[in-house]
Amino acid sequence: MQKVTLNNGVEMPILGFGVYQIRDAADCEQSVYDALVAGYRSIDTAAAYMNEEAVGRAILRSGVPREEIFVTTKLWVQDTGYENTKKAFAASLEKLQLDYLDLYLIHQPFGDVYGSWRAMEELYREGKIRAIGVSNFQPDRLIDLIVHNEVVPAVNQIETHPFHQQIENQQFMETHGVQIESWGPFAEGRNNMFTNEALAGIAAKHGKSVAQVILRWLTQRNVVVIPKSVRKERIVENFNIFDFELDAEDLAAIGALDTRESVFFSHRDPEVVKQIGSLKIHG
Numbered sequence: 081m082q083k084v085t086l087n088n089g090v091e092m093p094i095l096g097f098g099v100y101q102i103r104d105a106a107d108c109e110q111s112v113y114d115a116l117v118a119g120y121r122s123i124d125t126a127a128a129y130m131n132e133e134a135v136g137r138a139i140l141r142s143g144v145p146r147e148e149i150f151v152t153t154k155l156w157v158q159d160t161g162y163e164n165t166k167k168a169f170a171a172s173l174e175k176l177q178l179d180y181l182d183l184y185l186i187h188q189p190f191g192d193v194y195g196s197w198r199a200m201e202e203l204y205r206e207g208k209i210r211a212i213g214v215s216n217f218q219p220d221r222l223i224d225l226i227v228h229n230e231v232v233p234a235v236n237q238i239e240t241h242p243f244h245q246q247i248e249n250q251q252f253m254e255t256h257g258v259q260i261e262s263w264g265p266f267a268e269g270r271n272n273m274f275t276n277e278a279l280a281g282i283a284a285k286h287g288k289s290v291a292q293v294i295l296r297w298l299t300q301r302n303v304v305v306i307p308k309s310v311r312k313e314r315i316v317e318n319f320n321i322f323d324f325e326l327d328a329e330d331l332a333a334i335g336a337l338d339t340r341e342s343v344f345f346s347h348r349d350p351e352v353v354k355q356i357g358s359l360k361i362h363g
């Protein structure tokens with residue numbers, strides 16, 4: 081498996097498996113198990129996905145040695161702040177049945193993220209987390225966090241796919257040593273991603289699927305990807321992306337699909353900030 085090296089020297093698989101919206105515990109456990117059997121060695125969950133227990137059970141059931149798996153989870157907005165973050169981290173570890181985490185991300189740029197970051201810096205220095213990072217941070221929020229803290233985030237996980245390519249944002253992050261990680265590589269199928277004419281043409285040319293073309297395009301750009309599927313055949317399909325290469329013509333055609341806008345929502349929309357900020361995942 082191809083890996084990226086994070087700003088602290090830790091290696092992270094460039095391709096992993098995401099479990100957002102797999103709320104059913106049995107489905108989640110089975111898909112993570114299928115992914116590990118298929119060869120995935122990186123799993124992306126979050127406290128807010130309410131499936132950390134199922135991920136933990138699948139890891140144990142797979143029999144894959146712990147040190148071979150890169151596990152990411154995320155801190156929810158409700159749990160931001162120094163003390164809350166320490167508690168939320170301990171709760172996530174317990175649910176995952178792990179004694180250390182590979183990557184802990186601040187899920188959203190809202191709430192007391194500075195208090196959280198100080199707690200995460202401590203947990204990182206104590207060796208309980210191998211790398212710490214953020215998610216959904218726009219360049220202004222990211223640079224503010226960098227300037228006012230000691231540890232530079234290793235990763236920023238943001239919406240990145242053919243309709244929202246994040247080219248300048250990636251350059252900005254790379255300048256500051258922050259690895260870009262894509263969420264929603266298929267935009268969850270929005271805007272007819274899987275039947276897009278340009279992508280379908282490239283897929284036919286290489287004898288691959290549209291999903292494989294998208295994941296190859298992102299990984300060729302050095303973007304970490306974590307596609308989600310609950311179907312075994314797609315889990316395997318999404319893993320088989322390293323036996324072909326997109327050429328300059330393909331890259332130009334995909335480049336032309338960029339709308340430079342989210343197909344979901346803006347993290348800068350006050351209504352969204354309010355809605356996400358009031359979403360409670362526990363009492």
Ligand SMILES: NC(=O)c1ccc[n+]([C@@H]2O[C@H](COP(=O)([O-])OP(=O)(O)OC[C@H]3O[C@@H](n4cnc5c(N)ncnc54)[C@H](OP(=O)(O)O)[C@@H]3O)[C@@H](O)[C@H]2O)c1
Nearest residue numbers: 098099100124215263264265266267268291307308309310
């Ligand atoms: N940090 C954040 O705020 C944030 C936000 C969203 C997501 N994420 C992370 O990023 C991961 C990926 O994003 P996502 O789950 O939102 O969306 P996604 O990976 O872009 O799309 C998943 C959708 O595509 C379908 N699919 C998967 N492989 C396919 C294939 N080969 N052919 C056709 N359809 C396919 C899946 O259906 P089936 O399951 O039925 O196959 C599912 O409906 C998440 O699981 C999560 O870990 C993070």
